[in-house]
Structure formats: structure tokens, C-alpha cells
Amino acid sequence: xxxxxxxxxxxxxxxxxxxxxxxxxxxxxxxxxxxxxxxxxxxxxxxxxxxxxxxxxxxxxxxxxxxxxxxxxxxxxxxxxxxxxxxxxxxxxxxxxxxxxxxxxxxxxxxxxxxxxxxxxxxxxxxxxxxxxxxxxxxxxxxxxxxxxxxxxxxxxxxxxxxxxxxxxxxxxxxxxxxxxxxxxxxxxxxxxxxxxxxxxxxxxxxxxxxxxxxxxxxxxxxxxxxxxxxxxxxxxxxxxxxxxxxxxxxxxxxxxxxxxxxxxxxxxxxxxxxxxxxxxxxxxxxxxxxxxxxxxxxxxxxxxxxxxxxxxxxxx
Amino acid sequence: xxxxxxxxxxxxxxxxxxxxxxxxxxxxxxxxxxxxxxxxxxxxxxxxxxxxxxxxxxxxxxxxxxxxxxxxxxxxxxxxxxxxxxxxxxxxxxxxxxxxxxxxxxxxxxxxxxxxxxxxxxxxxxxxxxxxxxxxxxxxxxxxxxxxxxxxxxxxxxxxxxxxxxxxxxxxxxxxxxxxxxxxxxxxxxxxxxxxxxxxxxxxxxxxxxxxxxxxxxxxxxxxxxxxxxxxxxxxxxxxxxxxxxxxxxxxxxxxxxxxxxxxxxxxxxxxxxxxxxxxxxxxxxxxxxxxx
Numbered sequence: 001x002x003x004x005x006x007x008x009x010x011x012x013x014x015x016x017x018x019x020x021x022x023x024x025x026x027x028x029x030x031x032x033x034x035x036x037x038x039x040x041x042x043x044x045x046x047x048x049x050x051x052x053x054x055x056x057x058x059x060x061x062x063x064x065x066x067x068x069x070x071x072x073x074x075x076x077x078x079x080x081x082x083x084x085x086x087x088x089x090x091x092x093x094x095x096x097x098x099x100x101x102x103x104x105x106x107x108x109x110x111x112x113x114x115x116x117x118x119x120x121x122x123x124x125x126x127x128x129x130x131x132x133x134x135x136x137x138x139x140x141x142x143x144x145x146x147x148x149x150x151x152x153x154x155x156x157x158x159x160x161x162x163x164x165x166x167x168x169x170x171x172x173x174x175x176x177x178x179x180x181x182x183x184x185x186x187x188x189x190x191x192x193x194x195x196x197x198x199x200x201x202x203x204x205x206x207x208x209x210x211x212x213x214x215x216x217x218x219x220x221x222x223x224x225x226x227x228x229x230x231x232x233x234x235x236x237x238x239x240x241x242x243x244x245x246x247x248x249x250x251x252x253x254x255x256x257x258x259x260x261x262x263x264x265x266x267x268x269x270x271x272x273x274x275x276x277x278x279x280x281x282x283x284x285x286x287x288x289x290x291x292x293x294x295x296x297x298x299x300x301x302x303x304x305x306x307x308x309x310x311x312x313x314x315x316x317x
Numbered sequence: 318x319x320x321x322x323x324x325x326x327x328x329x330x331x332x333x334x335x336x337x338x339x340x341x342x343x344x345x346x347x348x349x350x351x352x353x354x355x356x357x358x359x360x361x362x363x364x365x366x367x368x369x370x371x372x373x374x375x376x377x378x379x380x381x382x383x384x385x386x387x388x389x390x391x392x393x394x395x396x397x398x399x400x401x402x403x404x405x406x407x408x409x410x411x412x413x414x415x416x417x418x419x420x421x422x423x424x425x426x427x428x429x430x431x432x433x434x435x436x437x438x439x440x441x442x443x444x445x446x447x448x449x450x451x452x453x454x455x456x457x458x459x460x461x462x463x464x465x466x467x468x469x470x471x472x473x474x475x476x477x478x479x480x481x482x483x484x485x486x487x488x489x490x491x492x493x494x495x496x497x498x499x500x501x502x503x504x505x506x507x508x509x510x511x512x513x514x515x516x517x518x519x520x521x522x523x524x525x526x527x528x529x530x531x532x533x534x535x536x537x538x539x540x541x542x543x544x545x546x547x548x549x550x551x552x553x554x555x556x557x558x559x560x561x562x563x564x565x566x567x568x569x570x571x572x573x574x575x576x577x578x579x580x581x582x583x584x585x586x587x588x589x590x591x592x593x594x595x596x597x598x599x600x601x602x603x604x605x606x607x608x609x610x
Contacts, residue, residue, distance in 0.1 A: 018456035029472050142597035144548050146555050147589030150574055158579045255463035259552055263575070274556065277467055289468060293460045300459075 001308070008301045015297060020073070023289045024066050027282050073290070079283035083276075088287040092269060098168060099268035102260065103253045105188040110196035111246055117196075118203025119230070122211065133200065140197025145256055149190045149263035156186060166265040187264040191256050195249045202245050206238040213237075240310045247303035251296045347609040354605025360598030364591070368414030378408070391583055398583040400570075409565040410587055416566045417547050417595065420481045424546040427485025429539045432492025437531070439493070440500030441523050447497075454490045462487055466549065470558040480559050484546045492538055499531035533610040537603055544599025551592045567592045 053059050056079075057068060072079070078088035121133045157165035164183050169175055210216065211234055219233045220226075258270030265271070269288055276284040308314045348354050391398045398406050439450040466487055473479040503509060504527070512522045553559030554568025562569055567588040574585035 014452070015456055015459060018453070019459055022456065022460065023468070026468050026472055030468075031471065138597065138600065139593075142544070142593055142600050144551055144589060144592045144596070146552055147571065147585075147592060150571065150578070150585050150589065153575065154578050154582060154585060251461060254461040258463050258467075259556070262556060273464060274467070277471060278557075285468070289460065289464050292464055296459045296461060 001305070004308075005301065005305060008304065012297050012301065016294065017070075019293045019297075020070060020290055021066060023286055023293070024069060025062065027286045027289075028062055028065070030280070030282060030285075078287040078290070081276075081284050082281045083279065083284070088283050091284060092272070092287055092291060095267060095269045095272045098266060099257055099261070099270060101184065102187055102191060102266060102268060103250070103257055105184055106191040106195070106253060106256075107246075107250055109188060110192040110199055110249075113192075113196050114199035114203050114242075114246075115235075118200040119207055119235070121200065121204045122207035123230070125208065130204075133204070137197035137201050140193050143193060145190060145194060146259050146263050148193055149187070149260060152186050152190055153263070168267060187260045187266055190263075191253065191260045194256065195246075195253065199242065199246060199249065202242050203238065206241050207234065210234045210238045236310070240307065243306050243310060244303050247299055247306065250299050254292050254295065344609055348605055351605045351608055353601045354609070357598045357601025357603075357605060360594055361602060364414065364595050364598065365418060368411050368418060371411040372408065372415075398581065400581070400584055406570075406583065406587060409570060410567070410591055413565040413567045413570060413588065414591060414595075416477055416560055416564065417550060417592070420477060420484065420550045420560075421543040421547040421599075423478070423481035424484035424488060424549075425539050425543040427482060428488035428542055428546075429492050429535055431486065432489035432494075433496045433532075433535055435489065436493035436496030437500050437523060437528065440497035441504070441519070441527075450493070451497075454493055457487070457490050462549075463552065466553060467556070467558050470553060475561050477560055477564065480550055480553065481546075484549050484553075488542055488546065492535055492542075495534045495538055496531060499534060500527055503527050503530055537607045537610065540599055540603035540606055544596040544603070547599070548592060548596055 057065055060068075069079075076089055078092075080086060081088055081091050084091075117133055121130045124130055153165040156163045163186050164170065165186060168183050169179050170183075173179065216229060216234055219229045224233075254270070257268060258273060260266065261268045261271040262274050269291070273285060273288045276282075276288070349358075400406055400409070435450060439447045466483060469483045469487070470480065473483060500523075509522060509526055512526045517526070550559055550566065551568035551571075554566045555571050557569070557572060559568055560566035570588040571585065574588075577584055
């Protein structure tokens with residue numbers, strides 16, 4: 001297992017070369033060039049721009065810049081934010097907890113509900129409940145996330161005044177956990193909608209598949225309690241394909257978080273990316289794009305490893 | 318008597334003329350027996366008809382400003398109300414729908430075109446070429462799509478065709494994998510060997526013998542992809558990186574909706590509902606096709 005993980009990590013190195021190269025070259029071709037953010041500022045003279053160009057090594061060929069950038073990036077140096085001159089990594093790490101809080105909460109919510117709903121739906125196949133779940137999950141998978149966010153704000157914020165609709169906490173008040181949680185509810189539910197719809201269908205299909213197997217009939221014939229049959233014998237096997245989907249959904253949540261954070265003014269990494277791209281703060285844009293891609297690569301490895309943990313029949317080479 | 322006999326097709330001709338329609342009939346039969354597929358098709362036909370023909374019947378200008386109707390709610394004069402600039406919401410929905418369907422269709426063609434071609438060649442050639450292509454697919458799949466899309470949208474000049482192109486070139490990976498696995502599984506079949514044996518050139522076997530038998534999953538994927546492309550366009554336009562005003566699109570009509578959420582709720586409801594219904598249609602039809610094919 002350790003050898004397998006080590007091998008997968010080593011194999012992902014060329015992958016990361018490709019990813020960083022694409023992002024770096026794209027960022028280099030952004031309109032106005034790498035210093036676009038300064039071009040519109042009247043107080044920056046042509047000489048200062050020239051000086052900056054030389055200082056940041058922007059006069060060299062792109063591939064040289066890429067190699068130099070990569071050399072610094074592996075040491076954790078992604079350059080400095082154009083907005084305030086702070087190191088990019090520090091700026092990103094400041095926003096990372098907010099994104100992880102939102103993504104983690106949504107991931108947990110959709111996973112727990114997906115199991116509850118999916119199992120019930122499979123056990124009561126063709127019931128009214130099952131039918132309702134199918135219709136709702138179709139709706140959930142077709143719902144544009146930003147529109148769901150707007151509707152949630154309209155209903156629960158603007159009309160009912162039940163929940164706050166912007167930020168992570170009430171402005172001007174000291175941080176408190178309950179206040180933070182109240183702010184989390186709407187964005188968490190909105191972000192979880194798509195993955196919940198998708199995962200509950202997977203759980204249902206996987207459960208239906210497993211419940212028809214011979215070993216389930218054996219377990220029942222042995223006289224085991226129905227609860228034990230479902231939760232211990234069926235669920236463990238039904239988990240295998242579902243966990244892969246859930247881990248890959250975590251990657252989807254990154255894109256979803258960008259939209260959700262923008263709609264709900266949630267101060268996370270996705271919103272920072274959006275703001276930085278609008279401002280032309282390219283070092284931050286590149287830093288975040290690389291960061292989220294590394295997260296996806298790691299999540300894919302986690303998915304494969306989990307697959308083996310859940311299904312001991314799979315041997316790693 | 319002799320005439321009647323000569324009109325009777327021989328056994329081989331009979332097979333050739335009848336086999337195909339029967340298969341086709343059973344496909345549509347299977348397809349339309351599923352409630353999902355019927356509802357989905359009805360939705361898509363309705364949305365497309367309304368958006369294509371609608372502007373001819375509801376003859377208003379999507380950018381024309383009505384000074385007597387700033388942010389008026391739905392009425393007989395403005396069926397879906399008017400926006401903060403006094404533009405007719407229904408007209409903008411109809412024109413926006415044309416853009417959405419156009420972008421969805423073009424990106425589907427680009428994504429399936431690139432993915433299908435690359436996947437077919439990759440599966441056919443195998444070896445080092447296949448290895449390199451599949452690693453490129455891995456790389457492209459590792460950058461979270463929306464981050465890549467927003468980056469690309471800033472690099473390319475703004476415009477409807479650019480958006481369609483960007484969404485297309487970020488959605489070729491799944492079709493490529495599908496097509497590759499199809500080609501790999503069809504390559505060792507007897508009829509492909511037979512084609513080799515009669516001396517068909519490789520490109521002809523790939524194009525004429527393998528492709529027709531490999532497209533079924535691509536058709537399903539293309540249908541789902543069109544729906545996804547429409548959401549993607551809407552999200553990008555909503556964030557301000559997609560179709561730019563004054564061209565109306567379902568996405569950019571929602572950009573300001575949050576500002577007027579209390580005073581003009583209809584502005585937030587209608588465009589999003591159109592995206593939702595259209596995508597639902599594509600998802601239902603896609604699932605119906607998957608079951609029927």
C-alpha cells in the first residue's frame with residue numbers, strides 16, 4: 001500500500017508539470033500582459049514599469065520564466081500579490097480556511113443525506129418516496145447553482161429574514177461560532193444540492209445492485225436482523241462505487257465553491273480567484289489555479305486508495 | 318404471373334431493405350416508451366420553438382428601452398415584466414435563449430468533434446501516441462473546470478463564438494475516453510478483421526467500419542454535454558466572464574438580479590428557470606437515449 005501511494009505520488013509529478021505549464025502560459029497571455037494591473041494606474045511611470053519588468057524577469061523568454069517560476073514555486077514561493085505586495089501563498093492561506101469550511105460542510109451534508117435518502121429509496125423501491133426522490137434529484141442535477149443561490153437569498157434572506165445571506169459573520173461583531181454557523185447554512189445547502197442529487201442516485205443504484213446478491217439472501221437466511229443485513233452486509237459493499245464518486249465530487253465542489261462564494265460574498269479562495277482575475281492580479285490567479293489543481297490530483301489518489309481499503313479484493317501493484 | 322414473381326425481392330435484398338427500418342422502429346419505440354424521454358423531448362422542442370420563432374411573434378427589441386416601464390412587474394404589455402432599464406424581459410429571454418442554444422450546440426460539436434477524433438485515433442494507434450494523449454487527458458481533467466474556463470475567457474477575445482469555443486475545448490476529455498474505449502473494444506471484432514482482410518486502408522476501416530458502431534455512447538454524452546454547456550455559459554455570463562451585455566443571455570440577465578431581489582423578483586426568477594428547464598430537458602433526453610440505445 002505504502003509503495004502504491006509513493007508510486008502514485010511520483011507519477012503525479014509529470015502531471016503537475018503539465019498543469020503548471022498550461023496555467024503559466026495561459027496567464028502569460030492574459031490581456032495587457034503580466035503587469036496589466038499597473039498599466040491603468042496613472043502614478044506608475046513608464047520607467048518604473050520598465051524597472052519592474054526587469055526586476056520580475058518579465059523581459060526573458062516565456063519558457064525561461066516558467067522554469068524560474070517553477071523553481072521558486074516548489075519552494076513555496078509563488079511571487080507577491082500585486083494588490084498589496086504580500087507573498088501569494090500567505091494571501092491564499094488566509095482565504096483557504098473559509099473555502100475548506102464551506103466545502104467540508106457541503107461535502108458532509110451531501111454525503112450523510114445521500115446515504116440516508118439513497119438507502120431508504122432503494123429499500124422502498126417504486127414507493128411514493130422513491131418516486132419523489134427521483135424527481136427531486138433530477139431537478140437538483142439540472143439546477144444551476146448560482147440560480148439556486150439567488151432563490152435561496154430571495155426566500156430565506158430577503159423575504160423571510162430567517163438567515164443572513166452574505167459573508168462569514170455579522171459585520172462589526174466579534175467572531176462567534178453560532179454566528180458563523182448561521183452564515184454557513186445557506187451557502188452550504190446551495191453548494192451541496194448538486195452533489196446530493198447525484199450521490200443519492202448512486203447510493204440507490206448501488207444498493208439495489210447489492211441487495212439482489214446471493215450473500216444478502218444468505219445473511220437473511222441465517223436469521224440476521226434486517227438492520228444488520230442492510231447496514232453491515234449490504235452497505236459495506238454498496239459503498240465501494242459510491243466512495244469514488246464522492247471523492248471526485250469533492251473536485252467538483254471546488255468549482256462550485258467559486259460560484260457559491262461569489263453569490264454569498266463568502267471570503268474564500270474561489271472569490272479571491274474571481275476578484276484577482278477581474279483586477280489582473282496575475283500572481284494570485286496563477287497561485288490559486290495551481291493550488292486547486294494540486295488538490296484535485298491528491299483527491300484522485302485518495303479515491304484510488306480508498307477503493308482498495310473498502311474492497312480488499314483489489315491488489316495494488 | 319411472371320411479373321409478380323420478378324417484383325418479389327430475393328432473400329438477400331429483403332434483408333437489406335427490411336432489417337434497417339425494423340431496428341430503427343424499435344429504437345424510437347424503446348425511446349418513446351420511457352416517460353423521462355418523452356417529457357425531456359417535449360421540453361426541448363418547446364424551448365427551441367419558442368426561442369427560434371418567438372421573437373417573430375413577440376416583436377420587441379431586446380435592447381430597446383421603454384421609458385414608461387422601469388422595473389414594472391409582469392403585465393399584458395410586458396408578459397414577464399421589464400428590467401431596471403425598462404427593457405422587455407420576455408424579449409430578452411427569447412433572444413437569450415437563442416444564444417444559449419447556439420453556444421450549447423456549438424460547444425457540443427467542438428467537444429465531441431475533438432474528443433471523438435482524438436479518442437478514435439488514440440485507441441486505433443495505441444502505443445506511445447495513446448499514452449501521451451491519455452496523459453494530456455489526465456492533465457486537462459485535473460484543473461477544476463470553472464477556474465480553467467475563467468482563465469481562458471480572459472485570454473480569448475470576448476464574444477459568443479469565443480465562449481462556445483472555450484466551453485468546447487474544455488469538454489473533449491470525456492468523449493475522448495469514451496471513443497477510445499469503444500475503438501479498443503471493437504478493434505478485435507471479426508468484421509474489423511474482415512475489413513482488414515479485403516484490403517481496406519486503415520483510415521477507411523476506422524471511419525466506415527468502426528465509427529458507425531462506436532457512436533452510441535457519444536450521442537448520449539453529446540446530449541448531456543449540451544445541457545452542461547448551457548449551464549456553463551450561464552455561470553460564466555453570470556460572473557461577467559461570458560456573453561457580454563448588451564447581448565442578452567440567460568446568465569448575464571441574472572448578474573444584476575441580486576441587486577433588485579426585493580424590488581423586482583421576476584428578474585431573478587425567469588432567466589434561471591429557463592436554464593433549469595432546458596438543462597432538465599437535455600438530462601432527461603440523455604438518460605432516455607442511454608436506456609434506448
